[in-house]
Amino acid sequence: MNTADLLVQCLENEGVQYVFGLPGEENLHVLEALKHSSIQFITTRHEQGAAFMADVYGRLTGKAGVCLSTLGPGATNLMTGVADANLDGAPLVAITGQVGTDRMHIESHQYLDLVAMFAPVTKWNKQIVRPSITPEVVRKAFKRSQSEKPGAVHIDLPENIAAMPVEGKPLRKDNSEKTYASFASIRAASAAISQAINPLILVGNGAIRAEASDAVTQFATQMNIPIANTFMGKGVIPYTHQLALWSVGLQQKDFITCGFDNTDLVIAIGYDLIEFSPKKWNPDGKIPIVHIGLSPAEIDSSYIPYAEVVGDISDSLYEILKLADRHAKPDPYAISLRANIRANYEEHAHDDGFPIKPQKLIYDLRQVMGPDDIVISDVGAHKMWIARHYHCHSPNTCIISNGFAAMGIAIPGALAAKLVYPNRKVVAVTGDGGFMMNCQELETALRVGTPFVTLIFNDGGYGLIEWKQENQFGKGNSSFVHFGNPDFVKLAESMGLKGYRVESATDLIPILKEALAQDVPAVIDCPVDYRENHRFTQKAGELSCEL
16 A cells, blocks of 8 residues: 555545546556545546535535645646635645655756645645655544634645555544533623614524524524525525525625614624625624624624624524523514515516516526525626525525635536535526636536536626726726627537527526526526616615615
8 A cells, every 4th residue: 555545545534525636647646546446536627627616515515525636737726716615614625746755855847835835725734744644634634624614725745655655544533522602601692682672693604504594593583683694694594584684795785784784783693704894884893793603703893792602503592592581573674674675686577678687687597496406606797696686595505605706616616516416406607707717617517427507697798897997987987808708509519518598588597497407517698788787886876774
């Protein structure tokens, strides 16, 4: 047995099902070991795609997704997906090949100090410098990656170390026990909640990672407190719940912003500042905050909790329910916002304009997708509309990257989602800009047998940047954001996929249904009317929070 064999045994011990990556000279021994393993190696077309697949796999399962590259350019290509996982709180283990330790002291072909390079975008990383330490390195990597807050780790394996003979076996996995909040913090939180007149719950992705959806829903219901979610907290409470105020996180003022203007207490549950800066909803730091999470609150002048409840989220909420003396009705003003939010959501349900308005596109998508089906959003103007208008029944059914927010995640992410949930419908929603960044992974999806639909919002440019430019410099003052596109239908067909083009507002639903029924990946080219971006900005500027 050599070090690469032992490494793969350790991966098997961690329950790894898939490794996403590309072959290279410096990882040949690892690939040979994987060939004789129970682990399925998925050959991708770009290392960034491999890292995004591992990223979304980790976010959906809570178990570290694994990606593999060679040294040099292969490793640098992994960086974006690794950084995305790290800032989004998705467990990921990246493994890179490397030159032999006997070549690191001289100028060597493709050699970079990968441990130094990955340090800023990982929780922890190490080079395996002796064969015997492999079990410890791998066990620590998975433990660090999967512990709260989850993130990316990196293992660097020099090719001479990989080939060396070794004796050893994987380490036994330790059983991490739940941690519970102190009684003093529970009591302080309960007192603050009991005394609040117009409290508001803000729930984030930490509640999804903690599998606390039922507890959050019961807490909001019994306490009669309206609840908003971050982009990454969608589905913690069903959007149909009478207290759900849907998503918060847009840069512009929106209806839910008025709820924060009127509240006298924000109960932040599983909320991470990176998802939506508190400076957007508490700029002066005047709103009292109760922080409930698995980790202590981050330091921010706009986020200084009155009470900090750190421990198992579900247990904390149930304990607060026992102590809090609150029988008030929900804030009528916050509840009135729900009617405005719903009316705005349904405003374009029957719009027949073409190109199709983004609100209509997302409304129709929601009609076709079932409660447990999954939408993976890429990054661009469409992400803002998905965050605002695509609503969820349950957690992890709309995946949005809002920590690192990297373009190109949707297609590789959809492949990973289909691997995890082969019986669910999966749609990757992307702009034409994001599509062209990783569309090559559609060939991977075809080869692996993961049929999903890619829905392209086609506007011939980087729509989100154009939106921001015109917000800052005035309408018509955009620059450097327009480009040409290939024929997306022919591109799909050339890859052996199904291709569709939407040519009227009435086309979308039947095309979506047909595309989702295919046994190969499908691509839908849909022109979008992004004049709605500017209309929304104008309406947001005119919005008045009248009490």
